[in-house]
Amino acid sequence: MTLLFFSDILTGSLRVIACLFLISRLLSANRPDKRIVLAGLSGAAVITAVLFLTNFPGFYRIALEAVWIAVCAARLQKADSRMSLFVGIFCEIAVSFWTFLFMAGMGVLFRSPAFLDDAAWNGQAAVWLLHILLTVMAAYLSLRQEIDAKDIFRHVSAIAVAGFIAVITLSEQTALVIPDDTLTMWTIMSVVLMMAVLVFNMNRQYEVEKELARLKSEQAELLERDYTALNNAYAVNAKLFHDFHNHIGALRQLLSRERYTEAVQYLDELQTPVREMNDTLWTGDETVDYLINSKAAAAHADGIQLQAQVEFPRHTNIRSADLCAILGNLLDNALEAARQVPVPEQRFISLTIRRINQILVIKVENSFAASPIQDKGQLKTSKTDSGLHGWGLKSAGTAAEKYDGMIQTTYTHDTFRAVATLSYHGVTME
Numbered sequence: 001m002t003l004l005f006f007s008d009i010l011t012g013s014l015r016v017i018a019c020l021f022l023i024s025r026l027l028s029a030n031r032p033d034k035r036i037v038l039a040g041l042s043g044a045a046v047i048t049a050v051l052f053l054t055n056f057p058g059f060y061r062i063a064l065e066a067v068w069i070a071v072c073a074a075r076l077q078k079a080d081s082r083m084s085l086f087v088g089i090f091c092e093i094a095v096s097f098w099t100f101l102f103m104a105g106m107g108v109l110f111r112s113p114a115f116l117d118d119a120a121w122n123g124q125a126a127v128w129l130l131h132i133l134l135t136v137m138a139a140y141l142s143l144r145q146e147i148d149a150k151d152i153f154r155h156v157s158a159i160a161v162a163g164f165i166a167v168i169t170l171s172e173q174t175a176l177v178i179p180d181d182t183l184t185m186w187t188i189m190s191v192v193l194m195m196a197v198l199v200f201n202m203n204r205q206y207e208v209e210k211e212l213a214r215l216k217s218e219q220a221e222l223l224e225r226d227y228t229a230l231n232n233a234y235a236v237n238a239k240l241f242h243d244f245h246n247h248i249g250a251l252r253q254l255l256s257r258e259r260y261t262e263a264v265q266y267l268d269e270l271q272t273p274v275r276e277m278n279d280t281l282w283t284g285d286e287t288v289d290y291l292i293n294s295k296a297a298a299a300h301a302d303g304i305q306l307q308a309q310v311e312f313p314r315h316t317n318i319r320s321a322d323l324c325a326i327l328g329n330l331l332d333n334a335l336e337a338a339r340q341v342p343v344p345e346q347r348f349i350s351l352t353i354r355r356i357n358q359i360l361v362i363k364v365e366n367s368f369a370a371s372p373i374q375d376k377g378q379l380k381t382s383k384t385d386s387g388l389h390g391w392g393l394k395s396a397g398t399a400a401e402k403y404d405g406m407i408q409t410t411y412t413h414d415t416f417r418a419v420a421t422l423s424y425h426g427v428t429m430e
Helices: 002-026 034-054 058-075 081-110 121-143 149-172 180-256 260-278 286-301 320-339 392-401
Strands: 305-310 348-356 359-367 373-375 378-380 406-411 415-423
Touching: 002 034, 002 058, 002 081, 002 121, 002 149, 034 058, 058 081, 081 121, 081 149, 081 180, 149 180, 180 260, 286 305, 286 320, 286 348, 320 348, 320 359, 320 392, 320 415, 392 406, 392 415
Parallel strands: 305 348
Antiparallel strands: 348 359, 359 415, 373 378, 406 415
16 A cells, blocks of 8 residues: 555656646746746645545546646746646546556556556556656657647647547457446547647637737737838928929029028038938838838937848838838847947947848847847847837747748847848739
8 A cells, every 4th residue: 555655646746747848838838947846746745645545536636636737837837827727637637548548458468457457566567657658758848849839739639549549449359358338438538638639729729810910910000100100201201302492493593693601501401401311221112211211210319320231122022011020120129129238339230131042131130238038938028018019029020921931039248130031022013
């Protein structure tokens, strides 16, 4: 009994820890650290001890461990509590289901019904074989950080389908006598597990679509803001050119009457807007022109040196709305970071737009004061106020993906670099 008690504690602990690692990858939550692992082990030990002393059915073990998994995931890993409980419940059911399959499979292999008794040594061997595999899975998830949630979901789906096939195959064997009601129960459980995987995938798709809708809403807001300013800027320029026509007429009158002093004073009044127009970058694309020049003006106001080298292709399939999301957000992030540099002489932004064959490369480099904050492998805004902050790179990345592109970020001790790559093709203008 003592060995069985400690075996239950160890297997329960392994189940909880393995599920916490699975939640960290499926729900993009924080990785279990020493504190989370210790909390999981402590809770599993207490649950096992209480159930062992009270001799409650195994159902209570599944329920209590699932609740404890959800508590640890929500409080310590910052995962969604509802989805954590969902994953915890079906993870516990899946472990119980595969425990039965291992016990029955070894019973068929060795033609011994003793493997169906988890209190016997034979049954414990099957239980521990499964939990060793769980330990290997948890270690694999911990070490292979490049595996994303989609890959893990595919593996989980394959395991669920394999379980259904295994229990159907088990019902057809004759080497081991298994009660029909037991096989019926686990067959139903296998179907429930497959349905749970399907529901989880539908919920994940819903969350993705909801985030995309939020990004599109933000992109529309950015587009409206930038296009409004763009129209205003071109309206001002149109008025300025119209006024120049009048100014030239006035100057002609002054010069024809040899009133040179007044003509020089008149030109001095016009010098400021003319100088500002000389510093304006023109690429031929209204959206690119406005974004670069408006951000350059904002940089100049904050004492930031902005250099731009632009080679932008005309008449492409890249929509202006997507270009606003990519270029506008990258420049906004660069301005925000460069403003925080305490020494004005060290504030800089470098913009390079080049086309390489059918690839458009947008590179923005800027100085920064503090190292970027990362959360779950993604850059996180350092701003404390709520709103649209923190969605800039996500919005830019979503727009870049439409053109088989991506946003990559790197940084050294004093320079942050964001590079957007987009595939494009030319379009015929009617």
